[in-house]
Amino acid sequence: MIDDGSSLTVEMEEEDSPATAFAPREPPKIQRLEESVVNRIAAGEVIQRPVSAVKELVENSLDADSTSISVVVKDGGLKLIQVSDDGHGIRREDLPILCERHTTSKLTKYEDLFSLSSMGFRGEALASMTYVAHVTVTTITKGQIHGYRVSYRDGVMEHEPKACAAVKGTQIMVENLFYNMIARRKTLQNSADDYGKIVDLLSRMAIHHNNVSFSCRKHGAVKADVHSVVSPSRLDSIRSVYGVSVAKNLMKVEVSSCDPSGCTFDMEGFISNSNYVAKKTILVLFINDRLVECSALKRAIEIVYAATLPKASKPFVYMSINLPREHVDINIHPTKKEVSLLNQEIIIEMIQSEVELKLRSANDTRTFQEQKVEYIQSTLTSSRSDPPVSPLLSGQKTQKVPVNKMVRTDSSDPAGRLHAFLQPKSHNLPDKVSSLSVVRSIVRQRRNPKETADLSSVQELIAGVDSCCHPGLLETVRNCTYVGMADDVFALVQYNTHLYLANVVNLSKELMYQQTLRRFAHFNAIQLSDPAPLSELILLALKEEDLDLGNESNDDLKERIADMNTDLLKEKTEMLDEYFSINIDSNGNLSRLPVILDQYTPEMDRVPEFLLCLGNDVEWEDEKTCFQGVSAAIGNFYAMHPPLLPNPSGDGIQFYTKRSESSQDNTELGGNVDMEENLDQDLLSDAENAWAQREWSIQHVLFPSMRLFLKPPAAMASNGTFVKVASLEKLYKIFERC
Ligand code: ADP
Ligand code: MG
Secondary structure (H helix, E strand, O other): OOOOHHHHHHHHHHHHOHHHHOOOOOOOOOOOOOHHHHHHHHHHHHOOOHHHHHHHHHHHHHHOOOOEEEEEEEHHHOOEEEEEEOOOOOOHHHHHHOOOOOOOOOOOOHHHHHOOOOOOOOOOHHHHHHHHOEEEEEEEOOOOOOEEEEEEEOOEEOOOOEEEOOOOEEEEEEEOOOOOOHHHHHHHHHOOOOHHHHHHHHHHHHHHOOOOEEEEEEOOOOOOOEEOOOOOOHHHHHHHHHOHHHHOOEEEEEEEEEOOOOOEEEEEEEEEOOOOOOOOOEEEEEEOOEEEEOHHHHHHHHHHHHHHOHHHOOOEEEEEEEOOHHHEEHHHOOOOOEOEEOOHHHHHHHHHHHHHHHHHHHHHHOOOOOOOOOOOOOOOOHHHOOOOOOOOOOOOOOOOOOHHHOOOOOOOOOOOOOHHHHOHHHOOOOHHHHOOOEEEOOOOOOOOHHHHHOOHHHHHHHHHHHHHEOHHHHHHHHHOEEEEEOOOOEEEEEEOOEEEEEEHHHHHHHHHHHHHHHOOOOOOEEEEEEEEEHHHHHHHHHHHHHHHHOOOOOHHHHHHHHHHHHHHHHHOHHHHHHHHOOEEOOOOEEEEEEOOOOOOOOOHHHHHHHHHHHHHHOOOOOHHHHHHHHHHHHHHHHOOOOOOOOOOOOHHHHHHEOOOOOHHHHHHHOOOOOOOOOEOHHHHHHHHHHHHHHHHHHHHHHHHHHHHHOOOEHHHHOOOOEEEEEEHHHHHHHHHHO
């Protein structure tokens, strides 16, 4: 926070003295910082970087009823920021106090804060700039024959205003920003300069204030990097600033609520459709005409996109929200960047549902291009760090979907790892299969959406899901907070004053089943880079089954069953591919699986069991029962089962003791001697990975998606899926008695 050299030295001197740590000493004397230092520190908080100065200046220009605002920037704003407008100007007699702290024309008493419609209101911005830069103001008011120019430093005029020729409005020049805050200046010089941020800011401003023309250019440059003209429609202004490729892929959204109990707002905006593909979400958000950020809303929108349009999961969104002024606290942040809203959660949820509705209803009219995605190795941690992306201003290119965002792979094995093949049980597996690696490619099937949308059997199944939904559980699922995993199967969740244990296997199975029905014939696909032979996979499943039951039956028989199942599935390939994106190629190899939830790939070691289940358990004759059966099999396959490798935290660790050496003696007699050394570290780290990834998916994919999509069936209220373990009220009663 304190980053100017002079104030830091106070602390440094004391730390530098080696004796202080040991010898008792006098308490250091507390001194009052010089006022100029205090002001500089405060100013540094309001003006954090060049772009924050530009924002303040442009907001002042907007407040002055300007219709044209132009910005010139030199050296990323460190050398010069110049903002010129054609607004009402500043009176001569106001110039002496213009840059003092807390001088404003917009606020006289505290209550005014709540009724203000202007951008700035604290009278801090200009003053702050004069403490950390050289500020020169040139201005003229209506009816005057000449204007005035005056420079400021540390809040005061450096000289009397000088008469000068001027065009309508005000021009404010901020030079040598942070000249007296060496550390900050250095950091800013080293970091990528702020010009990109300034261009981004003005682009955003320009699309909202479409009745004002904006321009922004580098000092000395002829061409402006932002150039917007006054346009009657918002879409036109988006087109002129962000390009045709963005504007043509937008849909209008609107939602409003006028609930007398408090939640009153209206929102209108534009959201991108499935043809818009970008690396990073752009959310241009205005609340009561103020450009702000709201990470909760951004996340909420991203979740909807990820779940509905996995391919286009980084949307472009413009939203303008208006709500009663007294419901917004703009004052929580010195730069007014973050705001807090009354009823924020309800508002976000309503917007989220509206966006979801819009995307879903647009589903049938979209067009798809096939897109191949290269395989990128990912780890849990790296998949969450976004690469910095410069603001996208000109045309958006079609970009590859970042695969590292979507595929769970084993970090230690670039080819991806199938844990089943590491299990001692499954030692003698065909090599072909073990090299199977998972690559997700975004493959759309060419199809006629109208044909499939009409399938009444699927509609009936979805209606069935809706009608079985338990309202109380729905409420719980929508509003619960994930606390953590209680054991391998149960998660602890909190809802209001209650704590529940929720069976994640059951919940995820149901969610995947429901999503399969909802995405019916509209799946993105997981492409298997090494297609695996169906018959061998099924045979594998049969052998596993036998091993589990402890009986060793006839291998010939198993092979025959496997072949029968393979033939059966081969017969159904067209249907499986068309409706479920399960592709079996002409050689009888499984080559593609559907994406049920974005950012989630099922455990590939469950593929054999899944195929066996498709072959054995699905009733193929009746259309509806067949779709239900396949969806249920997919649900079971994609459910978040505990990984097959035992959980290494806890008793499961026994499993990782090396068996080859005389391990029985060790574990049974010798206790834990050399336990560490006897662990199969590779297997152990595979297991740790698998468990960590599962937990991450439960928290970041399962719960957010459940909140959005799951319609919990009534049966879940009584079959142990949800178990109430504590309620605060009851606990209080117990404590009262103590
Ligand atoms: P605030 O905007 O919070 O009032 P500022 O320090 O940003 O505080 O501005 C102080 C005052 O200077 C404003 O209230 C306004 O009266 C005047 N002012 C600043 N910039 C302009 C401008 N471009 N045109 C007209 N008046 C301006
Ligand atoms: Mg202001």
